[in-house]
Amino acid sequence: MQKKSFRVEEENSGLRLDKYLSQKLRNFSRSHFKYLIREGKVRVNYLPQKPSYLLKERDLVEVVLEEREFKDISSIRLDIPIIYQDEDVIVINKPPGVIVHPVKRGQPSVVGDLLSRQIKLANISSRRPGVVHRLDKATLGLMVLAKNNLSYLDLVSQFKERKVVKEYFALVEGVFPEKEGKIDLPLKRAKYKPRMKVGFIEAKKSLTFYKVLKEKKNLSLLLLKPHTGRMHQLRVHLSFLGHPIIGDEKYGGRKEGLLFLHSCRLGFYHPQNKEFKEFTLPLPLEFKEYLEKG
Incomplete structure (x- = not known):
């Protein structure tokens, strides 16, 4: 069981x-907080309140992030x-x-494998225990x-604030x-298929840096540094450029039985000691x- 506490700022006075x-802990849905409030896991000035309670400046808000069982994994x-x-963390x-x-x-999954080996994972999300980013x-x-x-909350924040190094x-x-x-x-979801595409209306900014490491005939080995973390970003950007x-195969590459994309470098600040x-x-x-x- 983990607990987070907040002191309400002036600009948030009058907010439900x-x-x-849901604004303070953006990796959770508003409906999830309604559930926690009704279960008595949230208190304001040490007292239970309703989801519709209007906060006042300097109110103390405490929320218990309950543990869950992973029944469906x-x-x-x-x-x-x-x-x-x-x-606190595990790198695989x-x-x-x-x-x-x-x-x-x-x-079979990464999460299922780790749980089978009795490795404890953050349990804020019962569907995605421990998962702060995905490949x-x-x-x-x-x-x-x-x-x-x-550690989950800290790492999620680092990814959102683009403090994590990925290559x-x-x-x-x-x-x-x-x-x-x-x-x-910029990238957006394709309308009728579970994939992404380059778009310029209602699309999100997406930025990738690249460096050619080696070439041979009609092949190039690249080092890629995504500045943003959109779904399929590297794959779509490179496909769009030809x-x-x-x-x-999904984005026009030749069929080979292996996607030649490898997460080779990962850097983050340790959630506890803040060492990089x-x-x-x-x-x-x-x-x-x-x-x-x-």
């Missing part, structure tokens, strides 16, 4: 209790490699073809999960005329071999 909490052991762990090397958290019963099912490489709720290797089709640059193209990632932790992985052998074949 449930709305105030199948604990299927996969022995995913652990790069680092302590009492996610293999390709494994989803981060299951969307239906019986699915696509086909993407491999570094990923961090939170082992308790305070990827990508093997793509074609040769770039400029060997270093940025891709500044350089789809090898193996990315950084992890790196070398270029996978499959990438080297494919590039050498040309």
